[in-house]
Amino acid sequence: MKKTKIIKVKNYSLLKNDLYYDNGKDLFLNDVIIGKDVFAHRKSSEYIIGFKNVDGVKSSYIVRGGIGFDFEDGFYPNYIVGTSAFLRNKLSGDNKRWSYFMYDFKENTSNSYSEGYYFLGYPVRENDNLFHVDEDLKTIKNLHLPTETTLWQFDSSELGIEKISKIMGVFGEVLVVFGHKNTAQESYLSSVPDLPIFFGISVANGSLLWQQDVVFMSGKNERDTHCRISLPFLNNETGKVIIFEAGQYIEMDALTGEICIWQNLHENPLSLNGLSMDPFFFDPCQVDESFIYFRTGIGESSRRAGVGVFDRKKQELVALEVLTDDSGNPVEMGPLKVQATKDEIYALDLKQTLHIFERE
Structure with a gap:
């Protein structure tokens, strides 16, 4: 190529x-500078947001549309979900909880979550609902944004989960989640850390719809070479959970958890034009x-x-x-x-x- x-x-x-792209100083669109003094930028499905720091004053603006807003010193751009950006500031005396406010680009308004919600990683927003992991690393909550009300919560410890690693997204009416199990009670896996598990819960009420905790093995000796999965994807166009790492290519149905494809790349490494991955x-x-x-x-x-x-x-x-x-x-x-x-x-x-x- x-x-x-x-x-x-x-x-x-x-x-x-x-x-x-940015170089830590300016923001470019196809090699043309479109923003000066931009120290970073973020992307959502609809917007590019540039973050500026001029004479110690931090501000943000949308590249398309020209909307801008300032945020106080100590606030940090954390993530962007759909048409909104979440900014955070650590509450005094509390190392775990943060004060968040959400800026809605489409409406040009902001809401402050002053109680200091704990959002692990990247929450998933679907309409007015925000699905996020609580500070125990095991509980998923559905936060209704307009009212700041938790509509339901799901405790994944009943599945033997040690920690939730990622809320992958929504497909249909299913919230797909990736976590890791506690293997202490399974003799031949007792020394295996971070055994992966996937599960789907109902967007409507938080009930468990399916779980997939098959032990993904990457080699011929199934008891010694389990997969250490860290980067699964949910493809929203096809409704498939994609695993392409640790010697495996796996696809699962997001609605049922059924494994559709399982290819062991240790046995058949991929190559092209004299190069092998x-x-x-x-x-x-x-x-x-x-x-x-x-x-x-x-x-x-x-x-x-x-x-x-x-x-x-x-x-x-x-x-x-x-x-x-x-x-x-x-x-x-x-x-x-x-x-x-x-x-x-x-x-x-x-x-x-x-x-x-x-x-x-």
Whole structure:
């Protein structure tokens, strides 16, 4: 694939086939500066939000629409859900709870959650409901945003879960959740940490709909090589939970938890054009209805310097490239740094160079 490079990129985002990136000082749209003094930016499904720091005064603005707002010193942009951004500030004397307020870009209004809700990781917003993990790391709550009322909560400890790792999203009327089990009571797995479990609960009332706690094994010796899963995806177009790591390609039905595809890549490593991906060192960065975009080690190098594209329908590689610097040496990427549009594939390496490949 034909490749170009952009130097000095701190972070980048793709929105509606446009490339936005910042270098810690300015925000660019397709190589044109559109924001000065921008130290970071975030992306939602509809907006790019730039964060500015001018003479110690922090503010934020939307690139499309021109809406801006200031936030007090000590507040930090935490995450963006749909058309809203959550900013947080640590409450005095409490290391766990934060004070949040949510800015609604569409309505140009904000709501303050002054009681200091504890939101683990990235909550999932669906209409007026915010699904989030409580500070015990095991309880999922459905917060009704207009009234700040908890409509229901689900205690996952009844499934033997030690901690909830990620609320993956909503498909249909199912909230899909990923967590890890306590294996102390299972003799042959007693020394295995972080045994993964997936489950679905009802959006309407928080009842358990399904659970999938099959022990995902990555090699031939099933008692010694369980999968350490950390980056599962929920593909909202197809309603499938995607696992593409730890030597496995697995797809599960988000409505039922049924395993639809299970391919052991240790037994059949993927290769293309004389290059082979490392069955141990790879993980997904972006998933759509047809492809998985991922980073991987290639050859004898354990560094994830390879960019790959896996066709979900054909279950085969359609692209595999190695990122190199100007001297031809492999350059590793950070996690979740491969993204794609219909025309191009992007990869950001740890030396802050953005590599752009034209799709064939």
